[in-house]
Amino acid sequence: MKIFSTFQQFNLKPRDEHTKIEQFRILLNLIQSIISTYITHQNLKNFNIQKLYRNLRCIIQIFTLYQKKINKMITINIDDIKLMTWIKHEDFYEVTFQYKQNFQDKFIFDIQSGTLGHQALVKKIAQDNFTENYEMLETIKRTQNGEIIKCRRRENNEVFVAKIQQNNHFLIERELQINLYLAENPHENVASMVEYYFENDQIILMYPYFSGGTLNQLVNTYANNISKLKVKSIMKKILSGLNHIHNLGIIHRDIKMDNIMIEEIDDHKCVKIIDFGFSAFKDNLSYLSEKCGTIGYFAPEIINGQFYNNKCDIYSLAQVFHMLLTGNPMFDRNMNTQQIIRLSKNNLFAIDYRNIKESKAQQLLFKMLDFQEKRYDVQLCLQHSYFFKAENLELKINNVRTFEFKSPF
Numbered sequence: 410m411k412i413f414s415t416f417q418q419f420n421l422k423p424r425d426e427h428t429k430i431e432q433f434r435i436l437l438n439l440i441q442s443i444i445s446t447y448i449t450h451q452n453l454k455n456f457n458i459q460k461l462y463r464n465l466r467c468i469i470q471i472f473t474l475y476q477k478k479i480n481k482m483i484t485i486n487i488d489d490i491k492l493m494t495w496i497k498h499e500d501f502y503e504v505t506f507q508y509k510q511n512f513q514d515k516f517i518f519d520i521q522s523g524t525l526g527h528q529a530l531v532k533k534i535a536q537d538n539f540t541e542n543y544e545m546l547e548t549i550k551r552t553q554n555g556e557i558i559k560c561r562r563r564e565n566n567e568v569f570v571a572k573i574q575q576n577n578h579f580l581i582e583r584e585l586q587i588n589l590y591l592a593e594n595p596h597e598n599v600a601s602m603v604e605y606y607f608e609n610d611q612i613i614l615m616y617p618y619f620s621g622g623t624l625n626q627l628v629n630t631y632a633n634n635i636s637k638l639k640v641k642s643i644m645k646k647i648l649s650g651l652n653h654i655h656n657l658g659i660i661h662r663d664i665k666m667d668n669i670m671i672e673e674i675d676d677h678k679c680v681k682i683i684d685f686g687f688s689a690f691k692d693n694l695s696y697l698s699e700k701c702g703t704i705g706y707f708a709p710e711i712i713n714g715q716f717y718n719n720k721c722d723i724y725s726l727a728q729v730f731h732m733l734l735t736g737n738p739m740f741d742r743n744m745n746t747q748q749i750i751r752l753s754k755n756n757l758f759a760i761d762y763r764n765i766k767e768s769k770a771q772q773l774l775f776k777m778l779d780f781q782e783k784r785y786d787v788q789l790c791l792q793h794s795y796f797f798k799a800e801n802l803e804l805k806i807n808n809v810r811t812f813e814f815k816s817p818f
């Protein structure tokens with residue numbers, strides 16, 4: 410291991426004292442240093458301008474990429490960088506940045522492939538050769554800003570899903586940041602991004618393919634005949650995923666039937682929370698005045714423009730819970746958007762009691778739908794007696810081997 414290049418120390422002033430021109434000059438300085446390091450240490454015979462460009466893009470990316478420090482996300486600004494060192498290993502370079510009060514972090518930089526990634530995320534690195542790596546099989550869904558495509562990885566025929574979006578909105582960049590953070594902190598009930606690409610002004614997020622479909626598809630297939638036991642099991646898994654997300658300081662903000670999927674691998678079925686397109690870090694207060702979500706799912710405090718917290722996910726999950734229990738949404742399907750908004754504003758809803766016989770389920774549903782201050786958080790939901798019963802029952806049923814194979818879930 411040898412250190413072969415140390416970047417110049419930048420003489421920095423506090424961020425807001427920099428003029429735009431000064432910031433630009435610092436960036437140029439840095440790029441210049443990168444180029445000279447590159448040219449000095451690369452075999453000039455194999456010099457490839459495209460690769461250099463790709464490398465530079467990766468390097469610049471880190472100034473906007475995330476950093477983890479005491480479980481918080483920090484965006485590095487170019488003018489916070491003080492020192493950068495390159496340490497050569499067998500087949501990659503370890504890049505250390507020193508920024509702010511001597512805070513350091515390390516990245517892995519693979520010169521050959523032109524990729525740069527956080528150490529713990531060596532596989533999940535920015536690339537721009539999506540079409541080289543994947544064959545597109547079919548479009549699963551066209552979304553507002555792109556499409557969801559089922560793909561085959563050429564190398565091993567494994568099937569994945571690509572979420573392709575135009576990189577034209579800050580929410581897309583934020584979705585990437587949150588996905589990176591979740592990939593570093595995985596949980597079995599939260600979809601974990603495996604790779605991402607920057608290609609043609611698009612950000613492409615890659616996920617494993619979940620063949621079991623969304624909860625909406627599940628309810629449509631089995632009408633309202635999903636066994637009560639399975640509803641408990643699904644709810645417990647969603648809450649467990651949500652607990653993990655909330656513990657990481659993230660609010661999902663778009664929990665709904667279409668954003669919860671079932672992964673089926675062999676005989677094993679697992680629930681996955683997907684779609685972090687509206688997610689935000691709860692520490693960043695400015696996010697919490699944003700109105701977002703899906704009509705019929707979002708909590709009264711969001712519609713009313715009040716300051717909200719991660720309990721908005723619980724309100725949305727209550728709508729999912731109701732759908733699973735009854736097969737019907739809480740707001741009549743014939744209602745228009747304005748009618749739903751008017752009712753949601755005042756936290757008015759109609760629970761379909763005919764189809765929710767179990768009193769524990771009714772109680773929990775109510776707690777999840779309460780106004781923000783009194784509404785249960787994830788922990789309280791998980792501790793509700795509705796789930797303890799489920800566990801015992803599940804145990805008994807597993808012991809006597811029932812119709813598990815025919816069960817939709």
Ligand SMILES: Nc1ncnc2c1ncn2[C@@H]1O[C@H](COP(=O)(O)OP(=O)(O)OP(=O)(O)O)[C@@H](O)[C@H]1O
Pocket residue numbers: 549550552553554557570572600616617618619620623667668670683684685686
């Ligand atoms: N990993 C996956 N495996 C299989 N299907 C998926 C996967 N990810 C997403 N889908 C399908 O694509 C749909 C849209 O995905 P996603 O919610 O991430 O995109 P979106 O742009 O937020 O769409 P929407 O606006 O409809 O919420 C999902 O509802 C699901 O049907």
Ligand SMILES: [Mg+2]
Pocket residue numbers: 667668684
């Ligand atoms: Mg979605």
